[in-house]
Amino acid sequence: MALTLENILLIGSILLFISLLAGKTGYKLGVPTLLLFLLLGMITGTDGLGIEVNNPNSALAIGTVALCSILFSGGMDTHLNDIKPIAAQGVVLATLGVLLTAFFVGGFIYIISNYFSIGIHFTFLESMLLASIMSSTDSASVFSILRAKSLRLKHNLKPTLELESGSNDPMAFMLTIVFIQLIQSPLAHSIGHAVLDFFMQMSIGALGGYALGKISIWIINRIELFNDSLYLVFIVACAFFIYSFINFIHGNGFLAVYVGGLIIGNHKFVHKKSIIKFFDGLTWLAQIVLFLTLGLLVNPTELLNPEVFITGLLVGFFMIIFGRPLSVLISLLPFRKIPFNARMYISWVGLRGAVPIVFAMYPWIAGLENAKLIFNIVFFITIISLIVQGTSVPSMAKVLRIFDRTKVPKPIDFLDTDFSDATKSSSCEIIIDENVLKLGHRIMDIPFPEKTLVVMLKRGEHYFIPNGKTELHKDDKLLIITDDRDAVLETYRQIGLQNEIPPLD
DSSP: OOOOHHHHHHHHHHHHHHHHHHHHHHHHHTOOHHHHHHHHHHHHSTTTTOOOOOOHHHHHHHHHHHHHHHHHHHHHTSOHHHHGGGHHHHHHIIIIIHHHHHHHHHHHHHHHHHHSOSSOOOOHHHHHHHHHHTSSOOHHHHHHHHHHTTOOBSTTHHHHHHHHHHHSHHHHHHHHHHHHHHHHOTTTOOHHHHHHHHHHHHHHHHHHHHHHHHHHHHHHTTOOOSSTTHHHHHHHHHHHHHHHHHHHTTSOHHHHHHHHHHHHHTSOOTTHHHHHHHHHHHHHHHHHHHHHHHHHHSOHHHHTSHHHHHHHHHHHHHIIIIIHHHHHHHHTTTOTTSOHHHHHHHHHTOOOOHHHHHHTHHHHHHTOTTHHHHHHHHHHHHHHHHHHTGGGHHHHHHHTTOBOOOOOOOOOGGGGSOOTTTSOOEEEEEEOOHHHHTTOSBGGGSOOOTTEEEEEEEETTEEEOOOTTOBOOTTOEEEEEESOHHHHHHHHHHTTOGGGOOOOO
16 A cells, blocks of 8 residues: 555544554553553554554654653643652652663663673663663653553652653653763763763753743733634644754753643643643643554564563563662652652552653664664563553552542533533623722622623632622623523623623633
8 A cells, every 4th residue: 555645644543543442442451551552553563564664763753742742741730739749759760760770770781781692782881871761761651541540649659750750751861862972972972071961951951941831821821812722722832832942952852841831730821721631632642643653663573583572571670670669769768758668669650651762763863783673672671561560550559558548529520511502501701890890899789680600700810709799899800601691791781891792602
């Protein structure tokens, strides 16, 4: 089949449909949905249905766009009040924890590849490069599993894991780039230069993401777009601008886009609820496309080669059983209040996923000697991690007794329905001016029609639910809901707002 644009769209839509069905089935069986997307891509690829994707540059571009969406959405969904108590330990895990993981795993790779007959030989720098690529936990995997399972964990573990996975990619990325540069030209890049470059990029990324997030909030709350849907477009543009601009000024774009999402998501802005729901769907689409693309990029038969299979098993289980736990236990030594079982759970939820595979494309694109071998090993280890760790995230929480069994109210799903077609209800906003205040200074003095409710009052930047005796001030904004549209329009005319009648939803 020729890969025309029509065929690509046809195949892509079919794969998306199959991915959704596979994800639903996998959720019921306790299998991580992202693993199924990855396997589906492999089945569809060169060794399966024959769709050949052998361009790491295109896959890297797709991966970068997807990771920006995932990290930005993850930041928007993270509440600052949740991460403030665990910010210090999260940052330590995202920096020192990643560095220690790379050191331990890199040393293990160097030893087994040089002193044991496993079919491969990596230099020290190549060993450290392979370990650096796998040193961070994957935000897409952690976010999707923790949130899809709706796990309630003790000791603030959920925000800790989400903060670590959302902010540790920059450290792994920097280590990956540094070791690629050292392999290509070891004399031109000193350790001191690498350390200085790391701190510069991290600082620019964090500060730039914070500043651009603040600027984005300032603009979105003051710009008046002619169509409400354009606010979604504006936020998407903000996300990709933050990443690309910070990269342009030599900062770390991945850290910046996460921090920018964190700042934007923790401020009030117009249409916030609908925008967050939109990004939730966009993130799932990005994850599906990303994992399908990565699955298409690999040749499954290459994963069964002895050097890949044996090395992947040894390194994967060393990282799960020794490398990650050691790095977590050492990193959390200053935090004595964290119980041992919580530390072990943090160690276990060190999932590898799309991020290591995306990072493994950089040596491939750079043309390093063992780049394809490194890519295949990273891919194999990712599958091991998703199978072993991903499937046992809920059960391990019960085994380690950190599962919070406190009952919480069930979310009200029916409020998510669009009532506009099912009922005659309408909602609108009334801005209190001098004409309204002439009728009285309390809500009960305003001649609203029957079957009309004032459900919210905004005064400045503050929101609260009013009652009939609530005093009204000039420039207050009232949100009203009614099942009689004509009566509301008549009310506008009665209180002198006939020239300011807004559209009713």
